[in-house]
Amino acid sequence: MDEDTPGRADLSRRKFLLSGSAGAAIPLTMGAPDQAAAQGRLPRAGTAPAGGSMPLVLQVNGTEHRLNLDPRTTLLDALREHVGLAGSKKGCDHGQCGACTVLAGGERVLSCLTLAVQAQGRPVVTIEGLAQGDALHPMQQAFIDNDAFQCGYCTPGQIMSAVACVQEGRASNDAEIREYMSGNLCRCAAYPNIVAAVREAAPRMRRT
Amino acid sequence: MRAASDAAAETPVRAPVQYLAGGTTLVDLMKLDVMRPAQLVDITRLQAPGLHSIEAGRDGLRIGALATMRQVADHPAVRRDYPVLSDAMWLAASPQIRNMARTGGNVLQRTRCAYFRDISWPCNKREPGSGCSALEGQNRWHAVLGTSESCIASYPGDWATALVALDATVHTLAPRGARSLPFARLHRLPGQTPHIETVLAPGELITGFSVPAAPFMRRSLYLKVRDRESYEFALASAAVALDLDGETVRQVRIGLGGPVAVPWRAREAEAALAGRPLTEANALAAARAAFAGARPREHNAFRIPLGEQTLVRALMQAKTMEVAS
Numbered sequence: 001m002d003e004d005t006p007g008r009a010d011l012s013r014r015k016f017l018l019s020g021s022a023g024a025a026i027p028l029t030m031g032a033p034d035q036a037a038a039q040g041r042l043p044r045a046g047t048a049p050a051g052g053s054m055p056l057v058l059q060v061n062g063t064e065h066r067l068n069l070d071p072r073t074t075l076l077d078a079l080r081e082h083v084g085l086a087g088s089k090k091g092c093d094h095g096q097c098g099a100c101t102v103l104a105g106g107e108r109v110l111s112c113l114t115l116a117v118q119a120q121g122r123p124v125v126t127i128e129g130l131a132q133g134d135a136l137h138p139m140q141q142a143f144i145d146n147d148a149f150q151c152g153y154c155t156p157g158q159i160m161s162a163v164a165c166v167q168e169g170r171a172s173n174d175a176e177i178r179e180y181m182s183g184n185l186c187r188c189a190a191y192p193n194i195v196a197a198v199r200e201a202a203p204r205m206r207r208t
Numbered sequence: 209m210r211a212a213s214d215a216a217a218e219t220p221v222r223a224p225v226q227y228l229a230g231g232t233t234l235v236d237l238m239k240l241d242v243m244r245p246a247q248l249v250d251i252t253r254l255q256a257p258g259l260h261s262i263e264a265g266r267d268g269l270r271i272g273a274l275a276t277m278r279q280v281a282d283h284p285a286v287r288r289d290y291p292v293l294s295d296a297m298w299l300a301a302s303p304q305i306r307n308m309a310r311t312g313g314n315v316l317q318r319t320r321c322a323y324f325r326d327i328s329w330p331c332n333k334r335e336p337g338s339g340c341s342a343l344e345g346q347n348r349w350h351a352v353l354g355t356s357e358s359c360i361a362s363y364p365g366d367w368a369t370a371l372v373a374l375d376a377t378v379h380t381l382a383p384r385g386a387r388s389l390p391f392a393r394l395h396r397l398p399g400q401t402p403h404i405e406t407v408l409a410p411g412e413l414i415t416g417f418s419v420p421a422a423p424f425m426r427r428s429l430y431l432k433v434r435d436r437e438s439y440e441f442a443l444a445s446a447a448v449a450l451d452l453d454g455e456t457v458r459q460v461r462i463g464l465g466g467p468v469a470v471p472w473r474a475r476e477a478e479a480a481l482a483g484r485p486l487t488e489a490n491a492l493a494a495a496r497a498a499f500a501g502a503r504p505r506e507h508n509a510f511r512i513p514l515g516e517q518t519l520v521r522a523l524m525q526a527k528t529m530e531v532a533s
Binding site: 072095117161164180 | 308
């Protein structure tokens with residue numbers, strides 16, 4: 001993480017969140033049946049392919065990160081546990097809530113269903129990459145101004161999706177905003193304020 | 209719980225090598241331990257003619273297996289000339305998933321049956337011979353058409369419903385060479401072997417789809433009914449393509465989604481409408497014909513009248529579409 005970002009005072013809380021999420025992570029079991037493994041045709045259940053890890057390069061928020069990861073590692077886990085950016089949230093971890101939304105190659109994707117190795121060569125932007133120094137991104141400012149987060153857990157994903165929603169040209173009216181924000185679930189019912197924030201930020205984003 | 213070695217003895221090796229494209233089904237099911245490939249082969253950077261592209265020509269449409277769902281949904285020629293294909297993609301999943309998922313994987317997505325997705329339950333689709341928990345369980349989400357005593361899981365996709373209606377062809381590449389087959393033959397009914405879902409051979413890769421141009425393509429739509437407005441699987445859906453002569457149905461193509469075991473072509477409904485005026489009464493008679501063979505379970509009987517009414521509405525809506533000649 002860039003040590004100069006405004007989030008620095010927050011580090012201890014982030015470390016706590018990181019350790020918590022590591023405990024909750026569901027391991028990917030690459031299980032071939034034991035019988036086949038005994039015949040030497042396939043790797044044994046639960047083992048990673050030969051070598052156990054592989055080198056990969058992720059470009060995140062303009063910075064290159066050289067990592068050595070188990071090839072089963074998702075982009076979300078790579079960001080949170082190996083790059084040190086805990087802004088992308090692990091909600092359902094199954095592609096159903098949108099809390100892990102990031103931009104990859106300029107398109108919004110679910111980082112929990114993207115393997116880190118597949119993100120190579122596609123610049124990744126996370127919530128930490130939106131602000132320019134102390135200046136918030138227009139969408140971040142609009143979320144604050146419109147009180148568009150309640151518990152806040154879904155907020156990083158909502159903001160990344162909102163930025164993409166505008167960039168895709170899908171923020172021209174409330175119905176369209178709702179439809180194109182529907183991949184991000186909020187159970188605190190912040191939806192009306194989120195729609196207001198996207199509506200407000202859209203023209204400011206076009207200006208920048 | 210059975211020992212892993214017992215399971216290995218009884219369970220056929222389930223595709224030890226899997227192709228990985230968008231990953232929206234496969235990575236999810238790997239985390240749940242439902243799919244256990246020993247090796248993944250990332251195919252998203254494969255470069256071959258037509259694999260990533262969408263081409264619309266006079267003879268029809270050709271869609272590469274690595275085109276994303278978003279590309280199909282937003283493609284201008286698809287939107288204009290094959291609206292049912294665009295609608296079905298556009299109403300599926302979420303914007304994030306549509307950016308990730310590819311057409312080839314989309315048609316192969318696995319069922320959302322909760323008993324299939326939770327490995328603590330018996331499931332013939334996941335563990336052949338272990339039983340079906342849905343028969344007497346929470347089966348609101350399960351199929352009424354095409355089921356068997358071994359499996360009542362529903363096929364969850366939207367796009368395949370349109371493909372099956374439109375006489376699409378699927379193109380594949382197998383170790384033994386390339387082949388093309390009618391899309392309607394790709395998926396297999398569950399029967400006694402619900403774990404075998406398609407006719408694809410091990411290692412066979414879908415490379416693309418083609419859809420012939422036909423007079424009913426422009427007057428086509430996909431109607432999807434669900435529990436919430438967006439980002440939800442279909443309780444019932446209908447893909448309809450109509451060629452009208454005044455009020456009279458010259459030709460109609462109908463696919464049904466939702467409570468179906470595989471992408472479902474409603475040929476009985478098509479036959480009931482051909483040559484007749486498209487009135488609400490005739491549409492309802494056709495819809496009843498489509499569901500005549502339905503076999504409901506405790507919690508999903510409501511999906512029969514819902515499916516019938518969805519088809520009626522889709523037909524009447526298609527009738528009123530303004531179509532440029």
